Amino acid sequence: MKNYISNNLSFLVNKMNCSRDEFGAMFGLNRGNISFYINEKSQPKIETIQSICDYFKISIDDFINNDLSNKNTSLNTSKTTNTVDSEIITKEIQLRDDLIVAYKDKIELLTKQNEEILVRLENKVDLATSKIDESAILNQNIFKELEEQLEYINLKENLEKAKKMVSNPTKKS
Structure with a gap:
């Protein structure tokens, strides 16, 4: 089953209008971590996913299983x-x-x-x-x-x- 973590991270970085470094710093991550997640070279820990979802007030299910760029959800950016x-x-x-x-x-x-x-x-x-x-x-x-x-x-x-x-x-x- 396909997950949308990399797409959604890329979407959120763009939506926030910030660099990968800035985005990563918000969640205690560095640019390399964010790049690896976006390029699908690794997956974030569940704690990181929870932190991101909590920050943007989205469900973990939506973050993993749905393409947020296609949804008309208002994100807390x-x-x-x-x-x-x-x-x-x-x-x-x-x-x-x-x-x-x-x-x-x-x-x-x-x-x-x-x-x-x-x-x-x-x-x-x-x-x-x-x-x-x-x-x-x-x-x-x-x-x-x-x-x-x-x-x-x-x-x-x-x-x-x-x-x-x-x-x-x-x-x-």
Whole structure:
């Protein structure tokens, strides 16, 4: 009984629009293996046939016993592209997630730093306010002392005038 393995492999290589090396690499085979199968010098192992059929979503029976080039079957020839696209999307999603985590960490760090800066500024304002309050109290005390000194000087002057008046009753100041 004739099998169509070589015809179907040749058809799939052409359908995929790739070289025998590229096709073989998809299934862990080299160019020589694929050439031997296409030229009917050897037959692939059942595991290889299963892998190819699984990849293209075709039955093993169809792959071995039917000429796929004559069938109107839709083969999954875009799986490689879909797999690559899926891997790229997965990597991009992971990168996005990593960036989100990094930005969240940066925001938390900046928030913490800003809170620390605000606390330091509040402490400086409190210190400055307390120094202003201390300065105001000090100024009040100085003014009070000056006032007392001025009163003392006034009293002293008045005392001097009174002494002069007592010692010279006829003179008026």
